[in-house]
Amino acid sequence: PLVNTFEKKFAKMIGTKYSVAVNSGTAALHLSLLCNDFLKGKKVLVPSITFSATAASVLYCDLKPKFVDVREEDLTIDFQDLKKKYSKDCVAVICVHMGGHPAQMEKIRPWAKKKNLLLIEDSAESCGASYKGKKIGRWSDISCFSFEEKKIITTGDGGMICLNDKKKYEKIKSLSFHGWNIDPWKRHKKSFGRKNKFTKHWAYEIKNLGYKYNMNDYMAAMGLAQLKKINIFNKKRQNILRRYLYGIKKLKNIKPTFPYYLPRSSYWLFSVKTKYRDDLIDYLKSKNISTAVHFVPLPLNSIYKKYSNKGLKNTFKIWKQIISLPFYPDLENKKIDYIVKCLKNFDQKLNFNK
Numbered sequence: 001p002l003v004n005t006f007e008k009k010f011a012k013m014i015g016t017k018y019s020v021a022v023n024s025g026t027a028a029l030h031l032s033l034l035c036n037d038f039l040k041g042k043k044v045l046v047p048s049i050t051f052s053a054t055a056a057s058v059l060y061c062d063l064k065p066k067f068v069d070v071r072e073e074d075l076t077i078d079f080q081d082l083k084k085k086y087s088k089d090c091v092a093v094i095c096v097h098m099g100g101h102p103a104q105m106e107k108i109r110p111w112a113k114k115k116n117l118l119l120i121e122d123s124a125e126s127c128g129a130s131y132k133g134k135k136i137g138r139w140s141d142i143s144c145f146s147f148e149e150k151k152i153i154t155t156g157d158g159g160m161i162c163l164n165d166k167k168k169y170e171k172i173k174s175l176s177f178h179g180w181n182i183d184p185w186k187r188h189k190k191s192f193g194r195k196n197k198f199t200k201h202w203a204y205e206i207k208n209l210g211y212k213y214n215m216n217d218y219m220a221a222m223g224l225a226q227l228k229k230i231n232i233f234n235k236k237r238q239n240i241l242r243r244y245l246y247g248i249k250k251l252k253n254i255k256p257t258f259p260y261y262l263p264r265s266s267y268w269l270f271s272v273k274t275k276y277r278d279d280l281i282d283y284l285k286s287k288n289i290s291t292a293v294h295f296v297p298l299p300l301n302s303i304y305k306k307y308s309n310k311g312l313k314n315t316f317k318i319w320k321q322i323i324s325l326p327f328y329p330d331l332e333n334k335k336i337d338y339i340v341k342c343l344k345n346f347d348q349k350l351n352f353n354k
């Protein structure tokens, strides 16, 4: 029952007719492609800098990823390159709101429609944000969220698929639970009440080769509690970003990776770029500050090498400069100020050495 409630509340928050709760964001991406019955070997346009599951979901469905360059100014899919990489055998495009920064949906959506491409939002790094007056998750045919432990809200692990198409919703619901044709909870509810005494609540039919991807009530209980806090989480993230950005404003060699447009935002990363990336990582390590690189371009990984990695100029330049810094709602001002102080020291030493 809680899964059903969580699905309804989440769909209402995003503003789609339907949503299906699953046990990971990866499962959400897999099913959002699988429900379309695309022919084997067709191509899906995917940004070259993203979490690996974005492209893995394409391979799970016997489709081929086609990597598209990202924009230097915000790491989201580059619309000019998207148009260039498009060919007749493309069936879908997956846009990623990288680090919580919205992709240019206002350009991509009308174009994808004209080309008859399925448009998927990988919203795993964003939750509760609006872009140009419309909720993230409503800009596409199917939108996928992640509730993995580090994401904006969490259910331990978990994910959600949001959409308006009833047929695809029913297919996804079935595929998420062993391919059965009726939701078990709804089926069993039918056995209660005098009127329904003789319904065969136990009967189901296996229509599809489905998966064990459903969310359970433990996760949904946590999701419902987290959903109430989503605005607080995003507000806290905005305040932390404001403090970080003010602190590093005057630095010469370290700049923010994203433009950080804060109103109604849901940023998941605080990322900076510098030409001295690896030196800065070492320096911060010596100061006990953890860092990460989100992400190494997918075409640089051996499994994805065989898919085209041509025309990814921005990707191969920008990825060498990006560093993610500590960023979570409970990060204290004291710690932010310490991190900023270390960034300033590094920047000043560079100026001095030059």
Ligand SMILES: *Cc1c(COP(=O)(O)O)cnc(C)c1O
Pocket: 023, 024, 025, 026, 027, 050, 051, 053, 054, 096, 122, 124, 125, 146, 147, 148, 157, 158, 159
């Ligand atoms: C986290 C993430 C996923 C996968 O979500 P899981 O819940 O970990 O399976 C997919 N895409 C992006 C962009 C992500 O950041």
